[in-house]
Amino acid sequence: MIELTFPLSDAAVRDLKVGDPVSLYGTMVTGRDAAHKWLIDTFIKKTRTPQGDDAQAIEALTPLLKGGAIYHCGPVVAGLDTKQYRFVAAGPTTSIREEPYQADVLQHFGIKAVIGKGGMAARTLAACQSVPAVYLHAIGGAATLIAQTVTRVVGVHKLDFGVPEALWVIEVKAFPAVVTMDSHGHSLHAEVEAQSRAALDRLLKA
Amino acid sequence: MRDLTNDILELIRRTSTDLPPDVEQALGAARQRETQGSAARGALDTILENVTLARRDSSPICQDTGTPIFIVRYPAGWSTRALRAQIREAIAQATKKAYLRPNAVDSLSGKNSGNNLGDDTFPTIHFEEVEGKTLTIDLLLKGGGSENVCAQYSLPHTGLGAGRDLEGVRRVVLDAVHQAQGQGCAPGVLGIAIGGDRGSSYMASKEALLRPLDDVNPDRALADLEARILRETNELGIGPMGFGGKTTVLGVKACGLHRLPASFFVSVSYMCWACRRRRMIADGDAVRYSDRSDP
CATH class of the missing domain: 3.30.1330 (60s Ribosomal Protein L30; Chain: A;)
Known part of the structure; x- marks a missing residue:
């Protein structure tokens, strides 16, 4: 088990290989569909002008994302009434939906780790090589277990996106994941896809 | 009232918080089949620990x-x-x-x-x-992750060589599971509806997911189809979370609906391991x- 504490150095990222089990520590930011579209439209492509508290949010998030981690997660959160937030259930969501955005978001903010489930495709894999960055696969559905590794909810941005889609800043301790896409161009997902394709072809010939 | x-x-x-025992049992059996130290086995260890914690803490x-x-x-x-x-x-x-x-x-x-x-x-x-x-x-x-990988086919399907019979159903279901890879939180449960219109077919495939994993379809032909699809989807090697491994699917539940002469739909509802x-x-x-x- 390799322990990783955010922010990560380039050297730490380069040391990671597909198949390595990792245990995560430090600060990470959740962000999924609405967050990625917001980051791209407002701050990268700039097709949308910043509105409301956008400027404030990005100022707080930018230093956290530099060398940091974005976690594809829409949590169940308790304490919404009192703002004494607590993560109750917080497993990963399917990452492939962010494929159109992820490479640009990684490059723009210097993010070193994407945490999610199901893996991502060629553009993200290429960005993992150039940034460098890694894709860390959390266990889908293991939501109560992962929530118990969240030691503190530091804050939340863009809560107007709704609880699942907001960007939550959290501190974690011993968050379990596996490297499935590394910074050397290897992807476990591409490998399993190819092997299962060959198996499917055999079964359809029968 | x-x-x-x-x-x-x-x-x-x-x-939300207490996984049915038949599903937990199937996950436990899947864990035994995976090689010690593999990512697949690790995933199932985490899944089973999570099931215990969720039940204990009454959390999702x-x-x-x-x-x-x-x-x-x-x-x-x-x-x-x-x-x-x-x-x-x-x-x-x-x-x-x-x-x-x-x-x-x-x-x-x-x-x-x-x-x-x-x-x-x-x-x-x-x-x-x-x-x-x-x-x-x-x-x-x-x-939603598993809902996004559900699939509906209109038979005949030339690309998959699938005609309007149970062999055709088998072929499209294998394709659906291959396309899903680990995205639907494998190992999953498949609800399959054969026939109906597009709406009734999808609904019946969802209702099929209510059946316990260890029951046996009273229709002999469907029981055989379920067993064969279960065996063959697990030969795909996609494994828990798509990490590669021996268990891709935990159970297969199929049903038939009357259809129009012109239509032959096969709907595959994919349910994540958290059934x-x-x-x-x-x-x-x-x-x-x-x-x-x-x-």
Whole structure:
């Protein structure tokens, strides 16, 4: 088990290989569909002008994302009434939906780790090589277990996106994941896809 | 007519936080099959630990508590309007108690309603009047990751060499599972409907997911098809979470529907390993819950 504490150095990222089990520590930011579209439209492509508290949010998030981690997660959160937030259930969501955005978001903010489930495709894999960055696969559905590794909810941005889609800043301790896409161009997902394709072809010939 | 709101709240709590024993058992058996030290085995270890923690702490197994799908079978004398109001109230309360995540998003404005209540289709509620005096409510919490990899085929399908017969069904289902890879949180459960129109076919494939994993289809041909698809999907090697491994699918449940001469649909509903289902049975004043939805 390799322990990783955010922010990560380039050297730490380069040391990671597909198949390595990792245990995560430090600060990470959740962000999924609405967050990625917001980051791209407002701050990268700039097709949308910043509105409301956008400027404030990005100022707080930018230093956290530099060398940091974005976690594809829409949590169940308790304490919404009192703002004494607590993560109750917080497993990963399917990452492939962010494929159109992820490479640009990684490059723009210097993010070193994407945490999610199901893996991502060629553009993200290429960005993992150039940034460098890694894709860390959390266990889908293991939501109560992962929530118990969240030691503190530091804050939340863009809560107007709704609880699942907001960007939550959290501190974690011993968050379990596996490297499935590394910074050397290897992807476990591409490998399993190819092997299962060959198996499917055999079964359809029968 | 008594108010069932609190009983339905308890149905939701159980469904979200307490995985049915047949599913847990299938996950345990899958764990034994995977090689020690493999990512697949590690994934199943984490999954099984999570199932235990969620039950102990009464917290959601998965943060995506999904679309709540209720199937209500009521004897004469019950008001479906009152039952709908009670179900909706229980959903809002369950969301407040963090048994459910607020999941109802207005597709046009993008606004999350915050209490899991949307229009009449969210939560989904089906009513059917039945004989006798017993009211049953089945609940399935169907997550979005697995919903996104569901597939519907119109046969014949030239690319897959699938004709209008059970061999054709087998071929398209294998394709659907290959396409899903690990995205639907494998190892999953497959609900398959053969026939119907596009709408009834998908609905029947979802209802098939209510069957316990260890039951046997009373139709011999469908029982054989289920067994063969279970064996062959596991030969694909996609494995838990798509990490590669021996278990890709935990169970296969198929049914047939009448169809038009012109149409032959096959609907494949993919349910994640967190196959969250429960039945509530109200008999007079007595309410009980069952892990099994078979009669």
